[in-house]
Amino acid sequence: MDIKLPKGTKDIFLAEAEAFEQVESALINVAKMFSYASIRTPIFEHTELFTRSVGDSSDIVRKEMYTFTDKGDRSLSLRPEMTAGVIRSVVENKLDVTSDLPLKLYYVGPAFRYERPQLGRYRQFHQFGVENIGITSPFSVAETIALGVTAFTVMGFKKVTVNINSLGDQPTRDAYKQALKTYFQPHLASVCPDCQQRFETNPLRMLDCKVPSDQALGKKAPRISDFLSPASAAYYAQVKEGLKSLSIDIVESPQLVRGLDYYSDCVFEYHMLSDKGLDYGALGAGGQYNNLVSELGGQPLKSVGFAFGLERLIAVLSDSGRLENVKPFTDIYLISMMPETDMYTFKLAHNFRHTNFKTELNLEHKSMKASIKAAVKKEALYAVIIGDQEMKANQVTIKNLQTQEQQLVPVNEVVHLMQHLTNQAGHHHHDESEGEEAHHDEEKK
Numbered sequence: 001m002d003i004k005l006p007k008g009t010k011d012i013f014l015a016e017a018e019a020f021e022q023v024e025s026a027l028i029n030v031a032k033m034f035s036y037a038s039i040r041t042p043i044f045e046h047t048e049l050f051t052r053s054v055g056d057s058s059d060i061v062r063k064e065m066y067t068f069t070d071k072g073d074r075s076l077s078l079r080p081e082m083t084a085g086v087i088r089s090v091v092e093n094k095l096d097v098t099s100d101l102p103l104k105l106y107y108v109g110p111a112f113r114y115e116r117p118q119l120g121r122y123r124q125f126h127q128f129g130v131e132n133i134g135i136t137s138p139f140s141v142a143e144t145i146a147l148g149v150t151a152f153t154v155m156g157f158k159k160v161t162v163n164i165n166s167l168g169d170q171p172t173r174d175a176y177k178q179a180l181k182t183y184f185q186p187h188l189a190s191v192c193p194d195c196q197q198r199f200e201t202n203p204l205r206m207l208d209c210k211v212p213s214d215q216a217l218g219k220k221a222p223r224i225s226d227f228l229s230p231a232s233a234a235y236y237a238q239v240k241e242g243l244k245s246l247s248i249d250i251v252e253s254p255q256l257v258r259g260l261d262y263y264s265d266c267v268f269e270y271h272m273l274s275d276k277g278l279d280y281g282a283l284g285a286g287g288q289y290n291n292l293v294s295e296l297g298g299q300p301l302k303s304v305g306f307a308f309g310l311e312r313l314i315a316v317l318s319d320s321g322r323l324e325n326v327k328p329f330t331d332i333y334l335i336s337m338m339p340e341t342d343m344y345t346f347k348l349a350h351n352f353r354h355t356n357f358k359t360e361l362n363l364e365h366k367s368m369k370a371s372i373k374a375a376v377k378k379e380a381l382y383a384v385i386i387g388d389q390e391m392k393a394n395q396v397t398i399k400n401l402q403t404q405e406q407q408l409v410p411v412n413e414v415v416h417l418m419q420h421l422t423n424q425a426g427h428h429h430h431d432e433s434e435g436e437e438a439h440h441d442e443e444k445k
C-alpha cells in the first residue's frame with residue numbers, strides 16, 4: 001500500500017499523543033482557573049462565515065481555506081480558526097443575550113489551512129483558545145493576555161515574550177490606511193503582486209508581507225501608534241498598565257497587525273525560541289475584536305481572545321527534552337503464571353480498574369523473570385503475581401518494583417492493601433490529578 005498521509009498533516013501517537021493530552025489538560029485547567037467554560041463547534045461551517053469574519057482581504061480566506069461544495073450544493077469550509085464559529089454559535093444560541101457578561105469560553109480542536117508546510121506550520125493543526133465576550137474594562141484585556149502567560153508558566157516554559165500593539169478603533173484604522181496608501185503609492189510598481197492587491201483591499205495587510213524587500217519597506221512605514229484616537233490610546237495605555245502591574249514583560253511591536261480582519265484595538269502574540277534555538281513562529285496570538293459579534297448579528301459586545309498552536313507548544317517542549325519522560329504509567333501489573341490462573345487474574349484486574357488503579361494484565365505465561373522485566377518496562381509501581389499455589393490458597397504475591405520487597409497477601413485484602421500502599425507512597429491514581437501530574441512530571445525534569 002502506498003497511500004501516505006496528506007501533505008502538511010501529521011500522525012500523533014505514543015509519547016507525542018500523550019504530550020498533547022497533558023498539554024491540553026493543563027491548558028483547560030488554567031482556563032477553568034480563570035472561570036472559563038467549554039464550547040465545541042463544528043469543524044466545517046458555511047464559507048460565508050469566514051469571508052465575513054476572518055475577512056476576504058486576509059490570506060487565510062483568499063488562499064488557505066479548504067472549501068468544498070456538499071451534495072446539497074452548499075459552499076462549506078473546514079474551519080481555519082475557531083473564533084468565527086464560536087461567535088456564530090454564541091449569536092445563534094442567543095448566549096450574547098441570555099448570559100451574564102462577560103461570557104468566557106475556551107475550546108480545543110483541529111483547524112485547517114492550506115499553507116506551505118514548514119517548521120511549525122501544518123495544514124491540519126490544533127488550537128487551544130479562549131474568547132472573553134462582552135468585556136468593558138481594559139483590565140479584561142490584560143487578564144486575558146495574562147491567562148496565556150499563566151498557561152506558559154504552568155506548562156513550565158521559560159520566559160515567553162508578549163508582543164503587543166494597538167490597531168485602534170475604526171476611525172484610527174481609516175486614517176491609518178489612508179496614510180499607508182500615501183506612503184506605499186510611490187513604491188507600488190516594485191512591491192509583490194500580493195501587496196499590489198493588498199494596497200487596494202486592505203493596506204494594513206502589506207505590513208504582514210513575508211517578502212523581504214516588502215518587509216524592509218514596511219519597517220519605514222508610518223506607525224499606527226501615531227494615529228490612535230484619544231479613546232483607543234487611553235484604553236491601550238490601561239491594558240499595558242494592567243500587564244505591568246502583574247510584572248508581565250511586553251514588547252511593543254508597531255509592526256504587528258495580525259492576519260485576520262476582525263481585530264481592533266489591542267493585538268498580541270506570544271513568542272519564544274526553543275532550547276534548540278528554533279523559531280516556530282508565534283506560539284499563540286490574539287487580540288480584541290469589538291465589532292465581530294454585532295457583525296454576525298448579535299449584540300454590540302467588545303471581546304478579546306487568543307489561540308495557541310498546540311503543535312508549536314509541543315515542539316518547544318520536545319526541543320527542551322521535556323517529552324522524554326512523558327509516558328502513561330501503570331499502577332499495578334498483574335501477572336498470570338499459567339492458563340489455569342488466567343480467569344482468576346482477569347477478574348482481579350477488573351476489580352483493580354474499578355477501584356481506579358491503572359492496571360495492566362499479562363497473560364503471556366512467560367518466566368517470572370521475563371514477566372517482571374515487562375512490568376518494570378511498563379514502569380509499574382507494583383507487580384501482582386498469581387500462580388497455581390497462590391490461587392489455591394486464595395492469595396496473591398505483591399512485589400514492590402522499586403524496593404523489590406515481596407509479600408503474600410489474601411486475595412480479599414489485596415485491593416484494600418494496594419490502596420493503602422499507594423496512598424502511603426504518595427502516588428495518586430485518581431483521574432482528576434492527571435493534569436497536575438503532567439505538570440509535576442514536566443517540572444521535575
Ligand code: HAM
Binds near residue numbers: 282310
Ligand atoms: P492565528 O494567529 O491565525 O489566530 O492562529 C493562532 C495560533 O495558531 C498561531 O499563533 C499558531 O501558534 C497556530 N497556527 C496558526 N496556523 C498554523 C499552522 N498552519 N500550523 C500550525 N499552527 C498554526 C487565530 O486563529 C485567532 N482565531 C486567535 C484569536 C482568538 N483571536 C481572537 N480570539
